[in-house]
Amino acid sequence: MKNQTIIITGGAGFIGSNLAFYFQENYPDYHIIIFDKFRDNLTFPSGNPTSLGHFKNLIGFRGEIITGDINNPSDIAKLKTIDFDVMYHMAAISDTTVMDQKLVMQTNHLAFLDLLNICLEKNAKMIYASSAGTYGNTSAPNKIGSGENPENIYGFSKLMMDISTRKILCKNPQLPIIGLRFFNVYGEREFYKGKTASMVLQLGLQALKEKKVKLFEFGEQKRDFVYIKDVIDACILSSKATKGGIYNVGSGHARSFNDIINALKSHLGDFEVEYIKNPYTFFQTHTEADLSGIKADLGYKPRFELEDGIASYIPEIKARFEECK
Ligand SMILES: NC(=O)c1ccc[n+]([C@@H]2O[C@H](COP(=O)([O-])OP(=O)(O)OC[C@H]3O[C@@H](n4cnc5c(N)ncnc54)[C@H](O)[C@@H]3O)[C@@H](O)[C@H]2O)c1
Known part of the structure; x- marks a missing residue:
């Protein structure tokens, strides 16, 4: 394959920075360009930062960085x-x-359409992050094209990205537009997501710090937790796709929060679990990615069961704990 130029929007974030390093390590001749607005001093009413990119995710990155906002036409120009x-x-x-519906739709849906137009003009592939949030709380296993009933504006904005994509692919299925519905991703370089990081990291850090963790009653809610290395595999396979499509990216198995606890205990030793009431009116209680489409079209095969992913991730969790002690 010829040396390629790859743009990664959101490359200072969790998944984007992992992708950037994957390319740097495995395709050293590629030209990798990150486009990200990084974080500023602003926060949402929840106290979470309004963008989660962090320069520390990119220490060691040798490609190019464009600091810009996807909502700003002169930046994306x-x-x-x-x-x-x-x-x-x-x-x-x-x-x-985040509850600001206008801002979420602008950032996640409208800015995507602008970027998609640029890709189409250039005949470049567009591989974008959709989400399991598109399914809301409809019954699992979650299949592309059914049960698409988001419960929050985030899931709705991602579904709108997919619906816009479907309209284009319906007329021209060969166009290289790939939507990846990531399920619950965990792994290296998610630390700077703070309270929005995966429960694997949050529970691991709590266990190390307090010897006690808090879980919503009674920890049996199930999610499809997918390790970052499997997500990167799906992203790389997508770049070789010969037609457009929307695919689930998960482990293919629903696992409970108690399963995370048991896996963590096998590495960190015993700790206490306190079950607390769930304050959220919306909470996905059972997700599981149906992987038939991505297996058949892209040859995706998840390599990490929850226990394998956590085993691989533990050294990083311990290192982060030592750093913030
Ligand atoms: N992590 C998961 O479990 C998960 C699950 C489903 C979908 N996704 C999707 O995958 C993608 C990556 O997720 P992540 O976990 O790496 O999130 P992240 O928040 O760590 O990364 C997103 C990046 O986008 C940047 N960004 C935000 N607004 C921007 C703007 N207006 N202009 C330019 N840059 C901006 C942030 O600075 C950040 O670096 C997102 O689209 C997310 O919705 C993630």
Whole structure:
């Protein structure tokens, strides 16, 4: 394959920075460009930062960085001047608790359409992050095209990205637009997501710090937890796709929060679990990715069961704990 130019929006965030390092390590001749607005001093009413990118995710990155906002036309105009092959569009308001519907729709849906137009003009592949949030609380296993009933504005904005994509692919299925519905991703470089990081990290850090963790009653809610290395595999396979499509990216198995606790205990030793009332009116209680589409079309095969992913992640969790002691 010829040396390629890859743009990663949201490259200072969790998944985007992992992608950037994957390319740097495995395709050293590729030209990798990150486009991210990084974080400023602003917070949402919840206290969470309005964007979660962090320079520390990029220590050691040797590619190019464009600091910009996908909502700002003059910032994204810079991308029009670049001759690129693939755009991985990861930038978004990824915090599912944000209630500002206008801002979420602008950032996640409208800005995506602007970036998609740039890709189409350049004949470049668009591989974008959708989400299991598109399914809301409909019954699992979650299948593309059914049970798409988001319960919050985040899930709705991601569904609108997919619906816009479907309209285009309906007329021209060969166009290289791939939507990846990530389920609950955990792994290295998510630390700076703070309270929006995965429960694997949050519970691991709580266990190390307090020897006690808090879980919503009674820890049996199930999610499809997927390790970052499997997510990166799905992203890389997508760049080789010969047609467009929307795919689930998960482990293919629903596992409970108590399963996370048991896996953590096997590495960190015993700790106490306190079950507390769930304050959220919306909470996904059972997700499981149906992987038939992505297996058949892209050859995706998840490599990490929850226990394997946690085993691989433990050294990083311990290192982060030591750092913030
Ligand atoms: N992590 C998960 O479990 C998960 C699950 C489903 C979907 N997703 C989606 O995957 C993508 C990546 O998720 P993540 O976990 O890495 O999130 P993240 O918040 O760590 O990364 C998002 C990045 O986008 C940047 N960004 C936000 N608004 C921007 C703007 N207006 N202009 C430019 N940059 C902006 C942030 O600074 C951040 O670096 C997101 O689209 C998210 O919605 C993630």
